[in-house]
Amino acid sequence: MTATAPNPLREGLESQRISDPCTIVFFGASGDLFKRMLLPSIYELRQKGTLPTNFGLIGFARSQYDDDGFRNYCKEQLEQFAYGTKPEGAMWDDFAKSIRYVTADFGDTSHFEQLKSMLDENDANLKTGGNRLYYLSTPPSVFPGIIDQIQKAGLDPRSNTKGWTRVVVEKPFGTDLASARALQTEVEKVFDESQVYRIDHYLGKEPVQDIMALRFANVIFEPIWNRNYVASVQITAAETLGVEGRGGYYDSAGALRDMIQNHVMNLLALVAMEPPATADADAIRNEKFKVFASIAAPSLADVPKMAVRGQYDAGIVDGKPVVAYRAEPDVDPHSNMETYAAVKLFVENWRWAGVPFYLRSGKRLARKVSEIAVTFKNIPHRLYGENTDAIDPNVLVVKIQPDEGVSLRFEAKVPGQKSHIRTVSMDFNYGTGFGVQSPPAYERLIADAMRGDQTLFTRWDAVQRAWEIVSPILQSWQNATPTFPNYGAGSQGPHGATQLFEDWRTL
């Protein structure tokens, strides 16, 4: 890798963290993720001036295109999916010049060699400095083959003496503990951990990043952020959508693999972690791993007491009738895959011993909401309020989507001569609070990967430990035939979830 002196003109500029010159290769560039999320994010980064001047984008996928054909494809997709400036004029013309394409069979080494030639041409023509970011946006089953071909074609970091080489791996990282370990074995043959960026786009959302700021940039929360004051923590990732054309994938994944093992467990880690010594990526990721290490993997016998699954039936969502999961396209009509999962976990350490963490995620529920709710203990002695007044515990809610912000529920006296007490809420909303909307998660994460900042990416030890925790649940569920469907679309979820926990927040 080449070391360059810092550019003195960059000091103090807003975009000081702009990345080195580089080429991004999108494996699977004709897929849905690329056109809906990745390409619009890259184009927006370009509009904001965050991309380096010397930049190349190479699409690598099965669909037949030449460079111009792929540029036209990108323009068409941006016209539909760009969330900022549309592709037109000199800006688009300039961006288009950086785009190239390889029509590829992922099993054919010659196509990877063609990619290598193209990258070398970019280094010569676009001055991309030998820096390469590979983005695996293909189905996970293809990851090991691509990584193998990267090595065979000499595209691996050890063969690249001119600059850096990094790889972004989309979730899911494996489909269970064994497959995750097998994938990691393949990854390790080619990349060091410092070169691997396991993406979980939830972590790029602004409110998720604010969890640490809320905890560690304020003095008022941390003293009560422990078992002495917290009664329970609920983490919810609920959707009103069904499988939306992804029935084939979802029917082999399910809610536990698709959401709980990664997104929701990562939120748990941010809530439960100890303050890191520094804001460095590894300091933060060390603390997150310690949280997972403090969660005991359940025994098979314990699973029914700590996990509930469900599958949606037909019902009404947003006023419209929707079909049952088993009637969705590409889903086995006898499928026993869960579309809802709720799990109760304990973080067995000094701070959290005895405090239950309730995690739930599901499709076709009553409301789309992602949030973390920290419920505090009841007051020790009642002084105020009529006996008939309920005095609810304080609840701090970090709202992730669709609302983004923080709210605190507390008790207040109702005006008047009587001392009635009523629950009120104090709300902070990102949009109105800062007068700006949060940037989309992929935009932030792609920019971080280009800059070499791994803070918001998941390290292997945490991925592995998360799989170890959910594996007994997967195994237990595999061993028993459920009675599905067991909740109506548009409902609060299966009845069994209330046996796990009575006080779920209403969706």
Add this chain to the structure above:
Amino acid sequence: MSNEATAATMTFVVYVDDASIAREAAERSQALVEKHRARLVLVDATEDPSLSPEDRQAFVRERLVPGIPSVLFWAGKESIGDPNFLALNAVVDSLVLDSSRGSGGIEALRQLIEYFSQGRRYKVQDLAYLRLAPWQEMIAGFFDDPELAGDLRTIERVSIAAGSPAEQYYLLGWLASRLQWKPGSVTYTLGSRGKPRRIYDVALTSAGTTYRAALQNDDERIVCLTVEGAHAREMHCDTLHDISVVALAEQAILQPQTSDVYRATLEAARAILERTQ
């Protein structure tokens, strides 16, 4: 003079003494405080010109929300030389002004430099400097290319075409302070062109290469970057980010701190201005 709204994040004091912009300034200020939940204290000197600076200072002082930051947005015709400026600036935490306001002469920047060289506090944001940000980004971008980085130390000539001089001197000051130019080591040409508060063309010439960023003729939102000569590169275009007064004012009030880079720029601009007197 008026006092609107309840407070939350800051007190935003706006001074205006030009009837032709008073209404627009009031509307834009109101929109800003609604967006950022601030208290607006509008000092419209056209309403009652007979009030003394002390009266205006008292008016503002009474309306500052205790315990939260206060920002003076100075939109007066005169700047540091106006006694109202001194009176109001004395009671707020930070200052936002535009050295290119009005006719866009150099006097306002000279006064600002003089004011701060007297050891006054430095919590100031000048829109004329903030306006440079996209140009600074693009000029810096030339030298992110490792092959071109060395050329930064061999710059011999700079030419800047702009509609007002404050931006030109700020840009020169920024380059001189970042690259530690010695007086007279680099020659520069400042050309007057087009509308005030707009930069049109910046060229840096090293021993064998010219780096140029210039507004596209048919679209003033686009800047085209060329490198010609020994290290020639293909032309590249970039978007000129929003540099409207409202966008810059918003940026200024949200980030009221004065950076070390700005301080150094102001010092270097002062040295350059002294040599041109």
